[in-house]
Amino acid sequence: MDKAVKKKKLGLKQRYTTMTRDLAWETSYQDMDKVFPYDKYEGIKIHDWDKWEDPFRLTMDAYWKYQGEKDKKLYAVIDAFAQNNGQLGISDARYVNALKLFIQGVSPLEYYAHRGFAHAGRHFTGAGVRVASQMQSIDELRHYQTQAHTISHYNRHFNGMHDNIKWFDRMWYLAVPKSFFEDAFSGGPFEFLTAVSFSFEYVLTNLLFVPFMSGAAHNGDMATVTFGFSAQSDESRHMTLGIECIKFMLEQDPDNVPIVQRWIDKWFWRGYRLLTLVAMMQDYMLPKRVMSWKEAWEMYAESNGGALFKDLARYGIRPPKGWEDACEGKDHISHQAWGTFYQYSHAAAFHTWIPKADEMQWLSEKYPQSFDRHYRSRLEYWDDLAKQDDRWFNQHLPMLCQTCQIPMVFTEPGDPTKISLRETKYEGQKYHFCSDHCKEIFQHEPRKYVQAWLPVHQIYQGSCYPEDINPESPGDSPVREVLRYYGVVGGQDNGEFETSQDRHNFDGWLGKAHKPEQQTEQEANK
């Protein structure tokens, strides 16, 4: 009689091979180039896909188990936060505006990343990178979901969080992150990984996550801290994919070096411009501050990034072209961005304010070269106007950069009193840019960027009015009609914080919470 043979369990390495590498084979019914049409046209030459390293050797079954455990913990914290009215424990209602910026401008990028990595995960010929991209695609979808679930608790209590996806598609300042990511995933899979996995996740991600998550911790928002940790634990895999992809391309063929260098130049600069929003959040929107943008830049970019590019020099890669200008900007961009949102706050979907005296002092100390000299006096002037009941808003639309889509608010490197303006002509038409680097990105692929949906130009073309409005004559208040199209309630979802419903409600809730104490005191007096 045959004895039942116990099936031998595969070892970790074997299981990984079976479930990943063995899923790749040379197709015979169809030409490989037809099955994988996207991974050659960018000009990257790959000779041996087996040289791709998979440092994590994670299989799907292990992935589900691990992520499931993390999610259980996260949702326990979110529930506890909701049941204990955690929103009352935050430092100040101003803090919630950082969360609004996050759910409006960052979370939709997680969803875009999910789509981008799903595409990359289908279209690379090599199985190792396909599997890594597919897992990251699922990570990014989870990140969007956990962020939406966490922040939805705040949505019940504060304005400016109820329609983030519509706003992401429509609003002028959200065109900045949106166009960044659409630029990335309309490139091929190699450019996408260089843009998102390397330039953004490997080089710049700490500048995004650390300020938001430590900011949340310092300001009493434990729910956000928890989703931050949950997401952050996937980041090491994401960063590894980024550096792995860069090294793989550089090692496969010397012809890849100039292409990769140009992508690094481009995506470092695009990522840096995008982080202007984080710089502003860090210096102006956290009632309890963590560190200044300048300090974060010095720590995460200048020192860590400097070491990275020293390491990549052996492949013939130099630091990105915009590096020096980005370092020079560390004294300025957060102040320039806050000034912009302060004056256009009536057209955004979060509140702005003038920093309090001690916060101005902090800014002076953190920015000894720039704050008092260039930025303090206009804040004080606006503060005086607001105190005379004449809170200033800029009523006219700004000029935008054709590439990064940010209003032309950045100053000349070396001269913070003068706006930096660049232009070029393509097919007889003028195009304007905020910097040499945005101009160079355009000039390399003008046919891509002439299609840019610039919010200000679209408003003037009549694309941003509700259907009942004649775009040729939008009436006495075009801005009001544009806000209606955005789905934003003026003064409630935006504008000045001091006079906002958010502030009024928050103060009221705290007053209520303190009432028993007050009563006891009054009773004692009796």
Added chain:
Amino acid sequence: MNAVNKDLMTTLGYYELAAKDSADLFFGNWLIYLSWENHLMYCSPFCLPLPTNLPFGALVRDVLPLLYGEHPEFEQIDWQRVRWYDSNEAFVPDFGKSLEQHGFDHKTLIRFETPSLEGSRSHLDGNKQAF
């Protein structure tokens, strides 16, 4: 599998596309950008759709006060002394002539400097207000 127009856009195949901002899309107007140099209370230059036959004098009399009138230095501008630039090229405007007659175009950038009213440069004189 060749990249078509590779120098102009990296793409797998050819597809029709149009510039999103061509002059014909603005109801007969041009987009004109305006920049009062060194006055950074206004975070960036402005973008406005303006009729091509708008006289330069009307631009100065009617449009600029709407844009910049709230700046404390605006009222002190001596328009005879203002220096004008079409992007980086200096020009002397004729207040009676239209934008078109000045040789401007869709998406022209008009910059102007106001000597002695230096906005954000005033900090060089130790002036407290510098925006």
